[in-house]
Amino acid sequence: MSVAIENFVKAIYKNGKRDNNDTKPGNIAKELGISNAAATDMAKKLAIKDLIDYEKYQELKLTDKGTKMALNVVRKHRLWEALLFKLFDLSLHDIHREAELLEHQTSDLLANKISDYLGNPKFDPHGDPIPNARGEITTTDTSISLANTEEGKSYIISRLMSDDKEFFDFCAQHGLKYGNSILVSKQFSKNKMTQILIHNNTILLNEDFTSIIYVNEQD
Amino acid sequence: MSVAIENFVKAIYKNGKRDNNDTKPGNIAKELGISNAAATDMAKKLAIKDLIDYEKYQELKLTDKGTKMALNVVRKHRLWEALLFKLFDLSLHDIHREAELLEHQTSDLLANKISDYLGNPKFDPHGDPIPNARGEITTTDTSISLANTEEGKSYIISRLMSDDKEFFDFCAQHGLKYGNSILVSKQFSKNKMTQILIHNNTILLNEDFTSIIYVNEQD
DNA sequence: AAATATTTTTAAGTAAGCTTAAAAATTTTT
DNA sequence: AAAAATTTTTAAGCTTACTTAAAAATATTT
Numbered sequence: 001m002s003v004a005i006e007n008f009v010k011a012i013y014k015n016g017k018r019d020n021n022d023t024k025p026g027n028i029a030k031e032l033g034i035s036n037a038a039a040t041d042m043a044k045k046l047a048i049k050d051l052i053d054y055e056k057y058q059e060l061k062l063t064d065k066g067t068k069m070a071l072n073v074v075r076k077h078r079l080w081e082a083l084l085f086k087l088f089d090l091s092l093h094d095i096h097r098e099a100e101l102l103e104h105q106t107s108d109l110l111a112n113k114i115s116d117y118l119g120n121p122k123f124d125p126h127g128d129p130i131p132n133a134r135g136e137i138t139t140t141d142t143s144i145s146l147a148n149t150e151e152g153k154s155y156i157i158s159r160l161m162s163d164d165k166e167f168f169d170f171c172a173q174h175g176l177k178y179g180n181s182i183l184v185s186k187q188f189s190k191n192k193m194t195q196i197l198i199h200n201n202t203i204l205l206n207e208d209f210t211s212i213i214y215v216n217e218q219d
Numbered sequence: 220m221s222v223a224i225e226n227f228v229k230a231i232y233k234n235g236k237r238d239n240n241d242t243k244p245g246n247i248a249k250e251l252g253i254s255n256a257a258a259t260d261m262a263k264k265l266a267i268k269d270l271i272d273y274e275k276y277q278e279l280k281l282t283d284k285g286t287k288m289a290l291n292v293v294r295k296h297r298l299w300e301a302l303l304f305k306l307f308d309l310s311l312h313d314i315h316r317e318a319e320l321l322e323h324q325t326s327d328l329l330a331n332k333i334s335d336y337l338g339n340p341k342f343d344p345h346g347d348p349i350p351n352a353r354g355e356i357t358t359t360d361t362s363i364s365l366a367n368t369e370e371g372k373s374y375i376i377s378r379l380m381s382d383d384k385e386f387f388d389f390c391a392q393h394g395l396k397y398g399n400s401i402l403v404s405k406q407f408s409k410n411k412m413t414q415i416l417i418h419n420n421t422i423l424l425n426e427d428f429t430s431i432i433y434v435n436e437q438d
Numbered sequence: 439a440a441a442t443a444t445t446t447t448t449a450a451g452t453a454a455g456c457t458t459a460a461a462a463a464t465t466t467t468t
Numbered sequence: 469a470a471a472a473a474t475t476t477t478t479a480a481g482c483t484t485a486c487t488t489a490a491a492a493a494t495a496t497t498t
Contacts, residue, residue: 045484106320110317
């Protein structure tokens with residue numbers, strides 16, 4: 001399947017998870033940096049291939065076949081990230097950029113070899129779960145916007161779900177990285193902000209960030 | 220640059236080395252599995268980009284810029300082959316197939332990281348020399364069609380320059396592989412055939428094969 | 439609920455990278 | 469060196485993945 005199609009399906013998958021399921025053509029177009037018209041166009045083509053269900057003016061919905069394709073690409077992306085992270089001294093941002101290209105030129109055979117080589121890891125260097133060869137994925141974490149603030153309850157950062165360099169730089173600067181411990185001290189639900197404590201620093205995060213920082217409860 | 224252009228330039232480079240410099244559009248077309256018309260078309264486009272010198276009905280000749288691009292792609296191909304060979308249990312044929320795709324989606328930065336990781340190797344698993352980051356390449360071997368048959372002179376196989384599965388299978392079956400020792404016992408120049416001795420078996424090879432099996436003199 | 443703004447869709451057009459068919463040039467055979 | 473065969477080129481056309489501009493529908497604001 002073409003790179004354009006794989007990326008389109010992947011974008012629907014990602015937007016379906018992340019935002020409030022806003023997978024109308026315009027959102028996908030923005031994600032991919034193409035025009036709305038191009039997104040509508042592509043949506044029709046994918047519908048013919050039975051990768052999405054398409055109804056005019058509605059959200060784009062992946063079919064089982066489409067979901068399978070998206071997970072296959074996501075699997076390859078995250079396996080590449082894990083491999084490049086292990087072998088080379090590269091920034092997470094660089095690794096992401098390389099994986100973004102390699103993911104589309106990787107046979108299932110090679111993906112499985114990479115997975116084996118790494119010991120069939122369940123998570124990539126961002127903490128994102130790696131779907132297995134059958135497209136199954138296991139996650140238990142939640143965004144910190146939904147974390148509760150019970151006294152003394154601490155969390156472990158499990159993922160930073162973004163490809164934005166500015167966001168990564170911000171995270172790096174404040175010690176927000178995969179595996180680190182934080183305390184969610186307060187939710188300002190009205191203003192959609194969250195206050196956290198990390199390394200004895202209190203940080204107030206707005207929705208853009210709280211929705212893409214994921215954590216697991218600390219045991 | 221696009222995949223199609225990189226492959227076109229690479230094909231000219233390869234044909235310029237291998238065959239009797241037969242780099243007319245038809246040969247490149249055959250190499251790439253496209254029509255002659257498409258090859259002529261592409262040749263004109265590459266000329267505009269100053270990647271080749273193009274004159275109607277003549278051989279296609281890479282400019283310095285074109286050669287540089289070809290060597291850059293070849294470098295990435297061979298580095299991928301070396302890496303995949305080291306990490307995974309895959310056949311040389313599979314490795315070649317994967318590298319053929321990955322080579323076009325690899326930044327110079329990543330290529331250099333792979334090279335460093337492998338200790339900046341000079342040869343890939345086929346024995347083909349890996350151009351360095353500046354596009355320099357070092358070779359001393361010759362095809363067995365040109366090897367001389369001096370009494371008792373033996374050679375070490377340095378490369379099997381092909382992507383053809385049948386050829387690889389043939390080589391595997393007869394012990395023709397990188398590093399093995401052979402004796403070139405007779406040149407039938409009139410018939411363009413070469414007789415070799417390997418593992419006490421005498422094999423008579425025709426030009427198709429003698430022109431792509433490369434050897435170094437044994438010290 | 440009307441007016442306004444935004445988004446989606448349609449329509450027409452472009453560039454890349456191919457195709458086939460036929461004309462033009464070159465190469466090979468006799 | 470003429471005839472035959474092959475190769476290269478030109479021409480016209482196709483598909484994919486985009487674009488911009490304008491029409492149609494939906495969503496938001498007042």
